[in-house]
Amino acid sequence: MKILKESDMIENYHLKTIYYLFVFCFLSVTLLFGCAVEKHTEENILFDAWKTMAEKSKGYSPATERHNPAFTGQGEESDLKQSSAFEKLEKDKTDAPSPKRADRPASEDLKEMRVPEQVVSEKDSENGFESFSEPEKLFPTEKISMKMNKIDVAVLLRTLARIAGQNIIISENVTGKADINISESPWNEVFYSILRTYGLTYAREGNIIRIIALEDMDKELKLLEIDKKKESGKRAFEQVEPLLTRVIRIKFADADKLKENLRQFLTADKDGKKRGAVAVNEHTRSLIIQATRSDIETMTALIETLDRPILQVLIEAHIVETSKDTAMELGIQWGGLYHHSDGNSNYWITPDANQQVEGSDTEISPGSGSVVNFPSTLEEGVGLNIGYVAQKVGRYLLSAQLSALQKQGRLNILSSPSVTTLDNQLATIESGKDVPFQTVEDGEVDIVFKKAVLSLEVTPHVIDEQTLKMSIRTHKDELDFSKPVQGNPTIITKNAETNVILFDGQTTVIGGLSKETSSDSESGVPVLKDIPLLGNLFKGKGSQNNMEEVLIFITPHILRERHLTHETE
Template identity: 30%
Template sequence: EHTVEGRSADIIVSWGNDNTKTVAAAPVVTQEKASETAPAPVAAVATPVVEAKKPLKAPPVMSGPVAVEAIDFLNEEGRSVIAVTLSGPVKVSEPVEEGNLIRFELVNASISRALRRTIDASAFPSAVTSVTPYTVADGDHQNVRIAVVMKGAVAYALEKEGSTVRLVVDDGAYAEPVPAAVSQVEVVAPEATQDAPAGIVQQRSAPTFRPVTADEMAAEAARYTGEKITLVFDSANVRSILQLIGDVSDLNILASSDVGGNVTLRLIDVPWDQALDLVLETAGLGKVQEGNVLRIMPKGKLRELEQAAMKEQTIAIEEGVLETRAFLISYAGVDDMKGYLTDIKSDRGSIIADSRNKQLIVRDVADVLDQMRDMIAQIDKPERQVMIEARIVEANTNFSRNLGVKWNFDYDQNVDPTTKSLTVPNAALGLGGAVALAPTVGAGLGSTVAIAALDDQLNIDLRLQALENSGEGKIVSTPRITTLNGEKAVISQGTKIPFSTVSDSGTDVKFENAELKLEVTPEINPDGSILLDINVSNSAVGTVVPTATGDAVSIDEKKAQTKALVRDGQTTVIGGIFIEDERESATGVPFLKDIPLLGGLFRSKSKSRDRRELLIFITPRIVE
C-alpha cells in the first residue's frame, strides 16, 4: 500500500506506515534476476557534479537484517528527496552512476513485497523520473538496492542520519519555474508545525505559477462581461485554447498562419473575454473584431495592417472623388454645427451654411462625409427639459395669553324668583362705564367663576379668565414648471396692489405686486446631476401705514436665492427665513384699573407672539 499526500506546494508519496514491524527477509534473488528487475540504463550523459558526501559511520554489527519500513518521495523548493526509513542503523554503499541512473544499496537489509514498487515521479517538477527498490543477493545475505532514474545530469548528495537514509537531488532546470510577478508579492513565512508521524514528512509552501490574479486585474474587471470559464493547462497550444474560447463566446475566430506557441495557465471562473486578452497578451498577439468575426495575428503584423489602412485612407482623401451632400440640422444652430464640422473636412472640402432652410451643404470625399454624418447624429439632438416642482411652506407659530377680570352688571325689572337674576333689555351697566363681555371661553381653555349676588335685583358676575392659546398654521403652495436645459423659467401668482403717488403733473396710480414667484435656471450635467439657480419670493399684503398722502398698504416680502446641485428626482430644501412679531396690550375700567393692589381686578392684559418661517422644497425631474 502507498499514499500520496499534497501539502501546500509539496507532494509526499509514502510506502508503509509507522507501525510496520520487521518482517522476514524476502527470498534471495540472484544477480541475473536482479538485472532483469532493475530498470534498463539510459544513454550516458555528462558526468554530474557530486556534492561532498558526509562520511558514513560503520554501523554496529547486527544479529539480523534491517527492515525497510517506508520510502518517501518529497518535492521541496528546488530539490527532490528520496527518504528511506529503516528499523535500525544500516551500512550504505557508495552511489553508482550509470548514465541517468543512480543506485545505492542498503547492506544486509530486507523489504516487504508491498514496498517493492516503482515510484513514478515523472509528472512532478523534479529531476527524478522514477524510484525503484528491489533486493539483490550478496554472499550469505541480501541487500536492498534503490535505483533512481534521473531526467538529466544534476547534482546530488547521499546523507545518513540514524536509521534514515536520504538521497537529496538538486532539481536545477527541472524545478517549477517561478514567475516574475512573484517578486512583487509579499510572501508570508509558514508557521512552524509539530513533528509529523513517521512516514509523513512536513513540507513548506512553494509558489505556484499563475499568470495573473483577480486582485491585479480589479481595475479592468468592469469592462469584462463575458461568461465565466475555467482554463487549466500545462504547455497548451495557443491555437487550441483559441478554439475553446471560440466555442464559449460564439465568435468566429480567424487566426493567421504565424499564430502559435504554447502557454501554461490556470484561470478559475474568469470571463472569457478577459481570458482571451490574457492569452493574447502572453503570446504577443493582437485582435481585430469585425462583426462576429475575430481576427488574431501577431502585434507586429497588426500594426503593419493599421499603417497600411491609414496610408490608403490618406491617398483616398487626397485623390478621391469629391461628392456633395446636404445635411439637415433640426435642433442645433447651423453656424455652430458648421464650426464643429470644419475641423473634420479635408483640405479639398468646403462647407456652406443655409440658415434659412437650416441645412449644411458639404462637398468632400465619401469617407469624410460619412464622418460628418456621424458627428451630426451625435450633436443634433433635442434639448432635454427639466420639470421643477416647488413646495413652499410657511409655518406660523402663534402664542397668545389673555389674563384679566371683567365685571358685568345686568338689571332686570322682572325678577325671576327662581334665579333671582335681574336683566335690563338692551342695556349694559358697569362700574364707571360700559365694559364689553369677553367671548365665551372654549372648553379646556379657561374657566368662569361665579363670585356672589348682591340682592334680588342685581346679578354681579365675576369672571376670572385665564386664557392661554397656542396654535400652528401652514400655508402650502406647490407651483410646477418645465423648462429647457439652460433656460430660465418664471412662474408667478398673486395680486397687484394700487397706490397713488403725487408729482408735479398730478396724482398717479401705480401697482405693486403681492405674489408668489419662482425663477429657476437648470443645467443638466453629463452624470445626470442638475445644477439649479433658484430665486423664490413670496409677497403678501401687510398692514395699513399712514403716509403723507393718506393711508397705504404695506407689502410683506420673503425671498430665497441660491444655487444647488441635486440628482434627478431628489429633493433639496431651502429654509431659515424667520419673521417674529411680539405685541402687548392692556384694557380696563378707567381710574379703577390704576388703583394700587386692587387695580388688577379692573383691568386685563394681552400678549401675543407670532413666529413665521419660510421653507422651500424643490424637486427637479429630467424630461427626455
Template identity: 25%
Template sequence: MYRPLPPRISVDELIQESLDRSNAVNSGDEHYVQPILEDEVIVDNGHWENGAWVESNVVPTDAPYGSGLIDTALDPHVASIDDGIRISEEFIETDVREVLMMLTTEANLDLVMDDNVGGIVNAQINDLLVDEAIEKVLMPLGLSHARRGDQVIVAPPDPSSPLFSYISVRKDYRPLHIDSRALMETVPASWLQYVTSIESAKILMVHAPPRITDDIISRFASIDQPIPQVVLEAIICVVSPDCGFQFGLDWQHAVELDGAKSLALGATGLALNGTVSGEGMNQIFSEFSSTSTFVKLLNEHGYLTIRASPHVMAKDGEQANIAINRETFFSVQPPGTTGNNAVFFQQDIQKVDAGITLDITPHIRGDVVTIDIEKAEVSEDVRTANNELSVNPFPVINRRSVSTTVSVKDGKTIVIGGLVQRETIDRVNRVPGLSRLPGVGYLFQSTQRQTRDAEVVIFISPRIVRSEGS
C-alpha cells in the first residue's frame, strides 16, 4: 500500500526542470539536487485518521535486502507487538480456528488462515499480549503465524502452503571452514525441506519460519569453526647390515647426556650386557628435535642413510600421503593383436610404483594425536637383483607393509622399523690407467654385483597447529 503522492507537475514544468538540471551539470554545480519521490515509503499497513495518513511498520524503499545472514529489511515478523490489549482466556477441547477468531476479534485484528489449519486447543491464557497468546495456542499444534500490521496470518510450516512465504523468512549462510555437505548432515530430516545447498556459490539458503531458521543458522555457526591441523614431520632412513648399527641394539656405541652414559650396550660371544637410563631414552627418542638431531649425526658418520625428511600438513581427520617411489613402465599387448593373423597392432603402456609409501590420517584429541597409519609400505622390483628374472618383460614387485593406529602426545615421536628393503650394489674394481685403454680396458676391470637387505626405519612426529578460535 502506498501513501498518496503529491500532485503531478505539468509537462512544461518538467521540461524547465530538465533544462535547469542540464545547465547545472554543465556548469559543474554538483549541489543542485531535487530528488523526485524523496518521501515515498512502502508500508505494510495504513489508514486515514482525522484527515491524515497513519502508517505502521514502515520500511524505507532504500533498505538493503539480501545483505548478510539476516534479511531484516523485508522481514514482516514481529515477536510481540504491544497493542495495549492483554488477553486472559481458558480453552478446553476447543477448535483452533474458533480460538484464533476469538483472539483476533478481541484484539480488533484481521485473521488469514490456511485451509489446512486444524486441531483441538487446551490452553489457559493469563494476561498475555495477542501475539503471545496466539503463539501459545499454536505451539502444540506445530503451526506458525506472522503479523503484518493488523493482519495475523496462520499456516502450517509447509513450503507447499500458499501462505508459506508470508510466515517464513530467508537467511543465507556461507560456510567458512566446514564443507556445506557436512553442514547439511547436521540438519534434522524434518527440516531438510527448508535448506537449499548451492554448491557453485558455496551458500546454504534457509527459508523457514523464524524460529526454525534461527535454529538452523545457529546450528551451522556453532559447527562451522576453524579445523585444527597437524604437521607431520618424518625421517625415512635406511640402515645397512654392514654399518655396525641397529636401532635399539647398538653393539659398540654409547650415548652420553650431560656427561653421563644414557645408553650403552655390548655383546661378548652370545652374552648380551648393557645399561640404559630411563631419562636418557626419554630425552633421545621422545622429542622430535632430539630425535632428528641424533639421526642426522648418525647419517653424517655413515651409520645410516637418510632417504628423505618430508613435512606435510593435514587437516584433522584427513589423509596425508608421503611417497618416495620409482616408476616402472611395461607394455601389454591385448589378445588378438599378435601373430600372423593380427591386422592392427595395439600396445598399452602400464605403470607400477615401487619404493616407500606412507598413508597417514591424524585425529586430534586434546593434546594427543591418534595417528592411523593405513599403509607403511616398502617395495622394490626384484628383476634388477635376480638375473633369472631380468629377462621377464613384466615387473616383479616385492612389497612389505604394516598398518597400525598409535596415540602419541603433541610433538612426540613414533618409530616404524623392521621393513626390509633389498638393495643391489655394483662394485667395480679397476686397474688404474690400464682399465681405460680403448678396446682392452675391460680386461683390467671386474664388476661384482652384491645384493643385500637393508632395514628401513621411519620416524614420525605430529605437531598440532591450531588456528585462532579453534
C-alpha cells in the first residue's frame, strides 16, 4: 500500500507541474499578443494620422504683419548713438521746427473736379516718381427733392449739407435769397447749380467744405502767395536740416532693390546733390538710412507698404507619355465643374454617363476620340476651353485618373514633380541625363557630356484670390540614333512657350511634344530563310512607325496665408 501511495504522489506532482507550466505559457502568450496588438494598433493610428496630414497639407504663405521698424540710434551728421532713436525723434520735434504741409488755398479748387492734395513733396515728382495722393472724395449722388421760396442761400446750403451728412463752413459774404424747386435730382448736381447761380465757389479741406463768394478771391490769392512762401521756406529749411540716422530691419523685400528705390526720395541741396544716404547691412538684413526727418518719415511709410509678404504658389505637374494611336482610341476623359456663362447653373462633366452628380448641378456626358476628350455636346457660351481641366473639385482627381490609365497600360507617367515658389518667381523642374559624346581634336580623343533633358519653367503671377497668370516654357531633348554623326546620336530639341490665365486649382495641358520612332524587323523560317535567292520565299520584312505623345499637365494652387493665431490640429 505504501508503494502505491508514493507512485500516486509522484503522478500528481507531474500533473501539477504540467498544469502550472501550461497556465504560465498561456498567460505569457496572451500578454505578448496583447502588447503586439496594442503596439501595432498604435503604429497604425500614428501612420494614419501622418498620412492624413500629408494629404491635406499643401503649405501656407506668410501672414501679413504690421511692419515695426527697429530703432538702433540716430544723431546729427553721421554719428550713430546707442540711445533710443524714438526718444530722440520726439525730443527733436519740440526743439526744432518740423516742416508741415501747407494748407491748400481755395483758388486751386475752383474747378468742379479738383486735383487731390499731394502727400509726398514735389521733389518726388521731379525725380520721376509718381507722388502718392489722397483719393478724390466725390460728392454724394443720391437723388433729392426740394421746394423752398425766399430762403437765405446760406440756410439753403446748410440744409443741403445736412441732407448728405457733409461738414460745411460758409463765408459771411455769402448772402441773398433763393427760390428752389428740385425733384429727383442728384445731390452733386444740385450743389454745383446753386454755386454757379449765386456766384459762389468751394474749397475742400479734408472732410470740410468751405463755401466762399467770388469777391473773396483776392483774399484767397494772397493766401496762396503766403502758402508758396511757406513752401519755399520749407524747402530751404530741408537743405540745412540736420541729418538723422535710423536702422530699419527688412523682413520680406529685397534689401538691395529697396535701397535703390529709397535713394530717389532723398532731399537734394541747392547744388542738386542728395542729402543723406541709404546703405544695406547684410548681416541683419537692415537698411541704414541717414536723411532728414521728413525724408525718414516718407521712407518709413514706403517700407511699411513695400516690405510685405507675398503669396506662394504650389505647382503640381504630371508628365505623361502615351502613343498617339492609344490616345485616339481610348481618349482621356476627366470630370470637372464648370460655371455656365449666365451664372444660373453649374455643369458637372462626368467621365461616363453612369456617374451620378450630387446637389443641383447638371451632369454632361463626354464624347470620345481626342487626346484630351472634352464633351462635344456643350452649348455655345458654356465657357469650356480645350486645353483646360477644371480640377477645383477633388484635388486628386487627375492623379487618380492617370494612375488608373497607367495600370491599364494605356500610358506611362514619366514623372509627377511638384514645387512651391513665390509669386512672380521662376520655378524650374528638370529631368534628364548627361549623354557622352566622343570628339577628336588634333588627333586626341576627348569625351564631352551634353544634357538631354525634359525641363519645365513656370513663373506664376497671382492676380487675385482665385485667379493667376502663368508664364510656361517647356523644353524637350531627345536622342536620335537613326542619323548618327561620327557615331554620336543627334539631339532633337522641341520647345513650347505660352502665357495662360487659370483659376486656382485649374489644370492646363501642354501637348505637341511628340516623338516618332521607326524600327525594321525580319522574320522567316529558320535555315530556309538563309538560302541564297530562294531564301526570300521563306522570310518577310516589315517596318513599324510609332508616334509617342508627351503631355504635360500643370496645376497651380495658391497657398493662403497662415495667421499667427492658427492652431495646428
